[in-house]
Amino acid sequence: MTDDLTHMDGNCLAGPLSEILAVEPTAAWWRCPQCGRSGTLAQLHVYGPEPGMTAVCPGCAYIALRLVKEEDHVWLALGSGTSAVRFRTA
Amino acid sequence: MRLSWRTARLVERRAQTATARTLVLTVPDWPGHLAGQHVDVRLTADDGYQAVRSYSLAAPPDADRIELGVQTVESGEVSPYLADELPVGADVEVRGPLGNWFVWRPEETRPALLVAGGSGVVPLAAMIRAHGRAGTAGPLTLLYSARTPDDVWYRDDLDGGGERLDVRYVYTRRAPLGSVRPPGRVARADLDQAVARLVKDSPVFVCGPTAFVETVSDALVDLGCSPDAIRTERFG
Amino acid sequence: MRPVGSLSPGFRGRARTLTDRLPPGQYPTESFPVLSAGPTPHVATDGWTFTVTTETGDSRTWTWQQMMDLPQEDIVQDIHCVTRWSKFDTHWRGVSLDVFLEDVETAATYVKATSYGGYTTNLPLADLRGGKAWIVHGYDGFALSPEHGGPARLLVPHLYLWKSAKWVSGLRLTREDEPGFWESVGYHNYGDPWREQRNWGD
Numbered sequence: 001m002t003d004d005l006t007h008m009d010g011n012c013l014a015g016p017l018s019e020i021l022a023v024e025p026t027a028a029w030w031r032c033p034q035c036g037r038s039g040t041l042a043q044l045h046v047y048g049p050e051p052g053m054t055a056v057c058p059g060c061a062y063i064a065l066r067l068v069k070e071e072d073h074v075w076l077a078l079g080s081g082t083s084a085v086r087f088r089t090a
Numbered sequence: 091m092r093l094s095w096r097t098a099r100l101v102e103r104r105a106q107t108a109t110a111r112t113l114v115l116t117v118p119d120w121p122g123h124l125a126g127q128h129v130d131v132r133l134t135a136d137d138g139y140q141a142v143r144s145y146s147l148a149a150p151p152d153a154d155r156i157e158l159g160v161q162t163v164e165s166g167e168v169s170p171y172l173a174d175e176l177p178v179g180a181d182v183e184v185r186g187p188l189g190n191w192f193v194w195r196p197e198e199t200r201p202a203l204l205v206a207g208g209s210g211v212v213p214l215a216a217m218i219r220a221h222g223r224a225g226t227a228g229p230l231t232l233l234y235s236a237r238t239p240d241d242v243w244y245r246d247d248l249d250g251g252g253e254r255l256d257v258r259y260v261y262t263r264r265a266p267l268g269s270v271r272p273p274g275r276v277a278r279a280d281l282d283q284a285v286a287r288l289v290k291d292s293p294v295f296v297c298g299p300t301a302f303v304e305t306v307s308d309a310l311v312d313l314g315c316s317p318d319a320i321r322t323e324r325f326g
Numbered sequence: 327m328r329p330v331g332s333l334s335p336g337f338r339g340r341a342r343t344l345t346d347r348l349p350p351g352q353y354p355t356e357s358f359p360v361l362s363a364g365p366t367p368h369v370a371t372d373g374w375t376f377t378v379t380t381e382t383g384d385s386r387t388w389t390w391q392q393m394m395d396l397p398q399e400d401i402v403q404d405i406h407c408v409t410r411w412s413k414f415d416t417h418w419r420g421v422s423l424d425v426f427l428e429d430v431e432t433a434a435t436y437v438k439a440t441s442y443g444g445y446t447t448n449l450p451l452a453d454l455r456g457g458k459a460w461i462v463h464g465y466d467g468f469a470l471s472p473e474h475g476g477p478a479r480l481l482v483p484h485l486y487l488w489k490s491a492k493w494v495s496g497l498r499l500t501r502e503d504e505p506g507f508w509e510s511v512g513y514h515n516y517g518d519p520w521r522e523q524r525n526w527g528d
Contacts, residue, residue, distance in 0.1 A: 006362060047363050051524070
């Protein structure tokens with residue numbers, strides 16, 4: 001469904017997410033609340049580059065998560081809303 | 091898991107093509123990895139500026155030695171430095187192994203298909219080498235799209251793989267003299283032959299530039315591969 | 327802790343030249359890198375509209391042709407991206423936001439810019455007035471391409487470029503400041519490149 005072909009995929013979230021998650025994240029399961037497609041985080045389409053990365057459903061582009069890297073923090077928001085969590089990483 | 095940055099020392103650099111390099115690094119207490127995983131490499135300038143990039147691991151674990159494949163990106167910030175400037179004996183930092191989805195495991199007994207576009211061959215080479223060590227694993231087919239014969243990485247490994255490894259090259263710009271297939275992008279006919287050895291739910295790994303991965307994945311689904319069996323890695 | 331300098335010897339990164347045109351932490355580039363937060367929306371000009379909505383719900387909408395009939399300006403500005411590149415003397419064509427906001431009656435002090443595709447960003451209304459911000463539809467003599475925000479984007483060059491919403495569809499004037507797409511996930515609420523306001527708390 002995408003035609004701009006600049007995205008990466010969720011494999012590239014492994015490093016940044018490893019800074020805040022205890023379990024390997026890219027094999028984790030996710031279901032799209034908009035189109036119902038399910039799969040792993042590795043299969044999401046990721047737009048960027050850093051400091052702001054947006055991972056979207058490969059089927060309908062619904063926003064699965066946003067990740068923002070700062071020098072001493074990682075911010076994570078699940079979904080498209082304005083609720084985000086800031087983790088101290090340094 | 092909260093992976094920490096580890097110091098890694100460059101111990102060997104080999105040219106794969108005019109612009110591609112194999113870097114061998116030693117990482118004390120490296121925990122091992124699976125074929126297909128990658129690492130993040132962090133460089134630090136004198137003024138404290140840091141740059142991080144991801145590189146696929148090109149070989150299965152070998153004690154504390156890891157092998158990366160680096161393709162120089164013109165006007166890139168990191169790859170020209172790693173490919174040509176970082177002195178042998180000097181240190182960088184690495185974090186990993188990373189990713190647990192785009193991985194091939196030696197206990198896999200079904201035939202598998204690997205499709206590489208350009209430097210997308212790097213993680214697939216790790217799978218091929220791990221496969222060579224695992225005697226009972228199912229056969230592998232590699233379909234490798236490269237611009238010209240001079241752009242092929244790991245030629246010795248790929249051509250010396252024996253019966254259990256079937257390698258097919260697709261040249262997009264210039265094919266060898268006498269080649270039957272004219273140069274051109276991976277087409278349905280190329281994939282048609284490559285999927286012939288697969289069984290139901292055989293794993294398929296596709297790695298390359300985003301446009302390549304999209305085209306190949308769509309064609310594989312058209313040819314009857316299950317979308318759930320196709321694992322992809324795009325590098326933008 | 328090993329001393330800086332013992333790692334990756336000789337690595338410099340991109341040339342961080344110091345000139346008075348370059349905000350701190352930026353490097354100059356000739357290219358125009360594309361940043362995105364999702365697939366590029368392709369918006370046809372014949373269906374394009376731009377709507378300004380006030381805090382009381384009053385709204386005014388311009389079609390493409392109505393926007394093109396407004397006074398056009400050629401704009402030359404330096405732009406600064408939070409991914410650390412800056413580009414000097416970029417040439418744009420478009421309409422000053424003073425023109426769109428001229429007859430709008432409002433007591434609002436903030437704006438939420440909205441885009442086709444769902445992107446949002448927040449700014450003080452004052453930063454869109456006084457000849458500092460535009461709706462642009464031309465870049466370097468050509469129609470603005472979709473990957474750079476065409477058919478039309480916001481241009482607020484005195485702030486980091488994420489404030490210059492691509493594929494802009496409207497402005498919502500608000501009394502309260504509401505963080506946008508990136509501001510709610512840690513980007514700075516205002517984003518002044520000269521004060522290096524990259525992140526929340528900078």
